[in-house]
Amino acid sequence: MRITNHPSPITAARTYLVGGAVRDRLLGLPPGDRDHVVVGATPEAMIAAGFRPVGRDFPVFLHPDTGEEHALARTERKSARGHRGFVVHADPSVTLEQDLERRDFTINAIAEDADGALVDPFGGARDIEARVLRHVGPAFVEDPLRVLRAARFMARFAGLGFRVAPETMALMQAMAAGGELSDLVPERVWQELSRALAMPTPSAFLSTLRAAGALAAVLPEVDALYGVPQRAEYHPEVDTGVHAELVCDMAARLAPGDAVVGFAALAHDLGKARTPPDQWPKHIAHERRGLKPLAALCDRLKVPTAHRELAAMACREHLNVHRIDELRDSTVHDLLARCDAFRRPERIAPLALVCEADKRGRLGRADDDYPQGRELLRLHAAATTVAVRDLAVDGLAGPAIGEALRKARIAAIAKARGAAGEAGSARPGAC
Numbered sequence: 001m002r003i004t005n006h007p008s009p010i011t012a013a014r015t016y017l018v019g020g021a022v023r024d025r026l027l028g029l030p031p032g033d034r035d036h037v038v039v040g041a042t043p044e045a046m047i048a049a050g051f052r053p054v055g056r057d058f059p060v061f062l063h064p065d066t067g068e069e070h071a072l073a074r075t076e077r078k079s080a081r082g083h084r085g086f087v088v089h090a091d092p093s094v095t096l097e098q099d100l101e102r103r104d105f106t107i108n109a110i111a112e113d114a115d116g117a118l119v120d121p122f123g124g125a126r127d128i129e130a131r132v133l134r135h136v137g138p139a140f141v142e143d144p145l146r147v148l149r150a151a152r153f154m155a156r157f158a159g160l161g162f163r164v165a166p167e168t169m170a171l172m173q174a175m176a177a178g179g180e181l182s183d184l185v186p187e188r189v190w191q192e193l194s195r196a197l198a199m200p201t202p203s204a205f206l207s208t209l210r211a212a213g214a215l216a217a218v219l220p221e222v223d224a225l226y227g228v229p230q231r232a233e234y235h236p237e238v239d240t241g242v243h244a245e246l247v248c249d250m251a252a253r254l255a256p257g258d259a260v261v262g263f264a265a266l267a268h269d270l271g272k273a274r275t276p277p278d279q280w281p282k283h284i285a286h287e288r289r290g291l292k293p294l295a296a297l298c299d300r301l302k303v304p305t306a307h308r309e310l311a312a313m314a315c316r317e318h319l320n321v322h323r324i325d326e327l328r329d330s331t332v333h334d335l336l337a338r339c340d341a342f343r344r345p346e347r348i349a350p351l352a353l354v355c356e357a358d359k360r361g362r363l364g365r366a367d368d369d370y371p372q373g374r375e376l377l378r379l380h381a382a383a384t385t386v387a388v389r390d391l392a393v394d395g396l397a398g399p400a401i402g403e404a405l406r407k408a409r410i411a412a413i414a415k416a417r418g419a420a421g422e423a424g425s426a427r428p429g430a431c
Contacts, residue, residue, distance in 0.1 A: 013038050013039065013040045013041035014038070014039045014040055014096075014113075015036050015038050015070065016036060016037050016111040016112060016113055016119065017035070017036055017111065017112040018036060018099075018100070018110070018111045018112075019103075019108050019110075020032055020033065020035070021033065021034045021035060021112075022110045022118070023108055023110060023124070026125060026128050027128060027160065033068075034066075034068045035071070036063075036068060036069065036071070037071055037072075037073050037099050037111065038072050038073065039073045039092075039094070039099070040092045041092060042072075042091070043059045047061075049064075050064035051063060051064060051070060054069075055071065058071065058074055058090055059071065059072040060072075072090040072091075073090065073094040073098065074090035074094055074102070075089045075094055075098050075102055096111055097121045100136070101121075101122070101136060101137060101139075102136075102139065104135065104140065105124075105133055105134060105135060105149075105150070105168075106122045106123055106124035106135075107124045107128050107133065107134075109122045109124050109136050110124040110125060131157075131160060131161040131163065132163060132165050133153055133154065133163070133164050133165060134165035135165070135171060140168070140171055141171055141174065141175055144180035144181050144183060145188055145192070147172045147175055147176065147181060147209070147212055147214050148181075148184070148192040148193075150168065150172060150208060150212075151192070151196065151204070151205045151206075151208040151209045151212075151214075152192050152196040152199070152205055154208045155196040155197075155199035155200070155201050155203075155204045155205040155208075156196075156199040158200075158203075158204035159200050164208060164211075169211060169212060173213050176212050176213040177213060179217075181214055181218055184218070186301045187301075187302060190301040190302060190303060193218075193301070194262075194263070194307070197263055197265075197266065198252075198257045198258065200252055202245075202248035202251075202252055202262060202266070203245035203246065203248055206219075206222065206241075206244070206248070207245065221267075221270050221293040221294070221297045222266065222267075222270070224273035225240040225241040225269065225272060226240070226242075228240040228272055228280070230281050230283065231281045231282065235362055236362060236363040237362060237363035238281075240272045240273070242363075243269065243362065244266060246361035246363070246366075247265045247266070247268065247269075247357050247361030248262060248265050248361070249361065250356075250366065251357040251361075254353050254356060254357055255350070259307070260306050260307050260310055260350060261350050261353050261354055261357070263307040263310070264307070264310040264314040264315075264350070265314070265354050265357045266311075267297065267311040267314070268290070268311070268314040268318050269286065269358075270290040270297070270315065271283070271286035271287060271288065271289030271290025271315065272286045272289075273293065274286070274289040274290070274292075275289070287317070287319055291312060291315055294308075294312060294315055298311070309347075310351065310354065313338075313339050314351060314354040314355065314358075317335055318354065318355050318358050321335075321351070321355040321372055321373070321376055322355065322358075322359060324372050324376055329411075329414045330410050332379055332383075333383060333406065333409050333413055336380055339351065341380055342409075345384055348376060351376070352377055353373070355370075355373060356370040356373045359372070379417070382412045383409040383410075383412050385412060386405065386408045386409045386412050388405055390408070391404050391408055
């Protein structure tokens with residue numbers, strides 16, 4: 001096959017479309033990135049044909065016209081523990097089947113030639129039809145990251161009816177039991193988690209890892225939630241871990257593709273695992289208790305600042321938002337101030353979404369209305385209409401100006417509620 005659209009084609013090479021582009025077409029999903037494997041070429045021939053090398057660990061090139069990735073066919077051999085412990089071999093003698101054999105799942109080990117014919121030596125198309133996520137071969141166990149990839153693929157495809165093949169789950173369980181996941185670098189764990197949280201069914205990521213015995217190794221703070229009971233009148237699902245799954249799925253429904261909201265949804269109730277068992281099923285002060293395990297999780301996985309900050313706000317404030325109608329006007333103001341919402345007003349809409357996901361992420365409550373979120377946004381908007389320039393601050397300085405601004409914003413909140421500031425300050429339910 002010839003690599004076309006360039007004046008110096010590689011005449012002896014054969015190029016195949018591979019991986020996700022082929023899989024998603026067979027699933028009837030919108031096409032994503034188009035990756036190719038090139039059989040029978042050398043790096044020198046690729047460069048001579050105008051391809052730009054970009055691979056650090058193995059030969060990958062960008063097409064001079066389309067910019068699509070073209071990787072030379074390669075094999076991999078395990079040389080040490082962990083995700084990076086591989087020796088890569090790429091030369092013109094490596095066959096297409098050998099390249100496909102090193103891949104993780106059969107649904108990702110399908111190639112398509114220039115005429116649209118499939119090359120499917122491991123039955124990936126059959127597994128797509130049967131909705132089964134199955135490993136390609138015994139080399140699956142050599143890369144612990146594949147346990148997380150399986151869970152992430154389930155987060156994407158569970159809604160299409162996919163399940164993990166029993167023999168694949170058995171291998172994942174053996175890998176988790178053998179301690180291989182402890183060798184994963186935090187950045188790769190975070191990458192898989194954040195991608196899963198942006199998928200349609202993040203709960204499948206958690207449940208798959210838990211079924212494999214791997215959740216405790218990568219997300220111990222989340223794993224600790226399972227088996228912790230909640231009050232059934234508020235949480236018909238009772239189990240806090242199940243609640244976390246429901247909240248993550250609701251967040252994916254309310255904010256599709258938003259891993260920042262998704263991470264806050266995942267982490268908002270971590271404090272319930274810290275409640276002494278003799279206090280169950282109540283969880284007094286779980287908001288405060290959750291901040292320490294949240295910080296530990298974020299430090300370990302090097303969670304980005306935006307994700308970390310929203311998660312901390314949601315952990316600390318979600319009960320206050322749920323009862324916003326009971327809060328004093330001054331308490332609403334102080335909630336907003338703790339969130340730095342006057343300097344960073346863009347923070348409040350995501351917080352409202354996380355709180356809505358928490359309230360609706362309960363068994364039988366998915367279609368409930370959540371007016372508290374709208375009220376938070378409305379009162380925030382009212383408070384932000386007040387600026388220092390609008391106040392009579394002549395003769396005031398420093399803290400006195402800040403206090404005058406605070407009082408004016410509280411008055412704006414009271415007005416937005418349709419009541420005088422003094423009457424609003426008498427409302428029950430202060431923080």
